[in-house]
Amino acid sequence: MTIVQFHHRDGILDLGWGHPRPALLPVSAWAAAHERALSAYGWQALTYGHATGPAPLLDWLSAHLGDAAPAQTFVTAGTSHGLSLVTQVLAAPGDVVLVDSPTYHLAFKILTDLGVRLVPVRADDPSAVAALAREHRPAFLYLVPTFGNPTGASLPADRRRELVSSGLTIVEDDTYRELSYAGAAPDALWRLAPGANVVRLGTFSKTVAPGLRLGWVNAAAPIVERLARLGSVHSGGGVNHTTAMTMAEFGASGAYDRHVAVLRESYRAQRDALTGALGVAAPAGGWFVWLRLPAGVGATRLLPIAERHGTSFLPGPVFHVDGGGEQHVRLSFSHLSAAGLAEAGARLRAAIAAA
């Protein structure tokens, strides 16, 4: 009986899954918020909703983010869904989309499903971005600039300013912003240029629960209006109304802030367990360590050796449109306990030594 995406493999402590640790999912707090939302709003929580999202969620989210008005906010069914809708609005089949390299691998098919052509670029190299922008006139550049997937790294402040002033339309996947383990996260590209050429994708998948399928887009009001006029959005009365109403209650009640504080403590400890076992630097946020392998050890060749040692990972090439990445592997510290991560890290060290 298959309920969830995750599947356990006997004897493997798997660092490949970018999933939350099950014990960190807020089962009872979410159930309580749902009960309160239905009790407070009654039928209004269950009928066709407002196309851009219900006001209670737009209002709480706007206050929480502090850098986007409700009219610059559109509720999505998660970042994947948001990226698909934004691409429908910003790009036409045949258009080029620039994608950071490496970047979130599952974005590639979301984009190509809509007929766009992907061209990889190092988003931290302004001259490369400018040259490809001139050559391809892309519909937009997609990147995860903050606590990125797969690198865990953040784009430096000067590179952020250069990007937002480049004139390029930018789709900023801001999935990991809240999971900051050492002070505030860097300013979002959106915050540097709100309402101009930046569209930000946000999500509750990492901070509350992925199964909710709930997130948002921040964009200039005319883009929000175009999203709201998409056929499936208008017809459906918003894209996830009842869940959005529950999230409004989860947020306004303070449950969200309490839960994210717990997550930061827990994921920081998990991160430290993994980076400690590997003897590598700790990323400042997010879910991932982008491990550079010793010279002569390729990611693809290492994978079966690691699995024989009882651990696993995603090899670097997965995150590249055009090959490359053999010198890196992505390790997720979100899914296993600190003890499991320490053991997985030790197994990976042994596998690398044996490779």
Next chain:
Amino acid sequence: MTIVQFHHRDGILDLGWGHPRPALLPVSAWAAAHERALSAYGWQALTYGHATGPAPLLDWLSAHLGDAAPAQTFVTAGTSHGLSLVTQVLAAPGDVVLVDSPTYHLAFKILTDLGVRLVPVRADDPSAVAALAREHRPAFLYLVPTFGNPTGASLPADRRRELVSSGLTIVEDDTYRELSYAGAAPDALWRLAPGANVVRLGTFSKTVAPGLRLGWVNAAAPIVERLARLGSVHSGGGVNHTTAMTMAEFGASGAYDRHVAVLRESYRAQRDALTGALGVAAPAGGWFVWLRLPAGVGATRLLPIAERHGTSFLPGPVFHVDGGGEQHVRLSFSHLSAAGLAEAGARLRAAIAAA
């Protein structure tokens, strides 16, 4: 503060809204099912779900429908979302899609958002369908053959058999099947040819609540697999996992069957109030009366007269891709109480007499 799509207009008993009557939304039963689902399944209800939908819902739905295996079932975020995903899988930009005429108007933009070209056809005219199929080689034919929107009518059995044996791929919007007020609904096209050339769209929007954004597709297993491999579906771990897990509990507990029985009684009485006031025949199911206007009274001209008389409707041309429909108006009996419908019907009669 805008929460819902519906907006009240003072003095108007509006027959235009295809929305459920607020009192018929199962607020407390749904909240209870959500509580039980989270209690029973814990973190598995909140994490990334199985891409085609969680097994508890696929299993209950398959047993409930009686004509589709779990492997022929894909959970969607409602019929609008399902139509969008099915179009991504079955059609390419530039393809022709045949649409029944008249048919569900909000489907038009869902389809054209993906770059297909719409060609209207009377789906109850086999020779017209065959001629347009030869001329355009359409990706598929879209229709609502059972208790249709806007007509309330159902395609006759012989026409159903002709369609499914025509070789055309058919997307059957089966939204109103459960709302049958006079015995069993006609056999679905899907049931006549399961797993062959028919793709069925089902939804819980009319039987439970639209705000849930939950529905399903029945299709041959290879089409289900292609839906599951869409980038946004795979990345998101299914498209509405937590809600799907709650629906599994709502179904398996018997709450669904009890609720639909209540709906049938209520909507039948609402239907009778409206058709009684108008002195017209009652449709056997669904939410709509497709009223033929007297000669010389056009729908577009009647609308402002009706609003001055305190009622409103959707004029027939809305449901046609290519004009036409001036002799009909769509009246919804889903949203108002029986007393409200009787009064709205009387106002509409007066408006027609004054036109």
